[in-house]
Amino acid sequence: MISLSSPVRTWAHGWRAGTKLAALCVATMLLFVIGNIGFQAAAFAFALLLYCLPGMVFLREGLGHLRVLIPFVVIVLIWHLVTGDPAGGIKTIMRMVTAVALANLVTMTTSLTALMDVVRWMSSPLRRLGVSTAPLEIVLPLLIRFVPVLTLRAGQMHQSWRARSLRRANYRIVLPMMLMALDDADRVGEALKARGGALPEQEN
């Protein structure tokens, strides 16, 4: 599975995940509230600087994650050239790229466990109210485990399709994939129950 996390360890890895998330919230809000083009340009340069600091490998990886924005950049540029407002277009593009770049920065430098800890901390008021958050801690690992398993099975189904047909696999392959996932879900559910259920003892 491709990972979105950084290939190199940076100084930001040591920061608290909660602090990074809060800073990201404030930064994104400021980007959308302050329309001044000077501020937008400064923020854009700052984001670029942050990407350059950890070195070339990090910069290349980070820019790779931003490639998905290229079609939107092109569309907005063309749009604003046609309507005769290139400055507005540049501003919109800078704001979009900066916001996505900063958010990606947090994702790249924060581990899944650290983010889960933030989620657990934020959901603590719910637990105090008596709502169990244990199901979330069951389903997330299940999801993470079953993405590669189902990918493997889907690949096998695709191979068996190709072994039997001259035509390319089409949408019909979705039906066996869905049946497989639903059948597996029932077996996994039984296995979970046999191993003591999804909820801790005192909550059952």
Added chain:
Amino acid sequence: MEKDLARIALFAALIAILGLIPAITLGFGVPITAQSLGVMLAGAVLGSRQGGLAVLLFVFAAALGLPLLAGGRGGLGVFASPTVGFVVGFPVAAFVTGLVVEKLHRLPPGVNAGIGAFIGGIVVMYAFGTIGMAIVLNKSLTEAALLNSAFVLGDLLKAGLCGMLVAAIARLRPQMLPWYRAPVSHIFR
């Protein structure tokens, strides 16, 4: 309880796999993915509550940084990009799809799923997607709707597919559709 959780988790995984389909069958660079088909199916197969939760889990896991969205995207950057509206709208779309399917459970199982996928997976999804794009790209709602309209045809096809697939499930695994009551003629055949 355990079975519900397992279904939610496995369907969320299935939606992620469906995002890979063009990469498997058509090669890279194909913009139409089966991921929104997965969202429609989640609502139509699991029903409003479980379907909505499955898609919510999927979006939550993507936000945590797992590359589950079509094209291996994920992370918090998705929520600042122009497609944020669609991603945020995914769980609502699945919920509404399920709601419509449950309300129309007297119709033939494929027909109600097709209608549900149209209302939830297209009307609701595009409402969210258009608002999100209008905010991020600083455009009016009409302009954003124009940009999005290129993808409507593909999604209409997917709504039809969703109906066909649900009809097949009703035939093969009727017990797996919580809203489905098989006609008596099916049971005493």
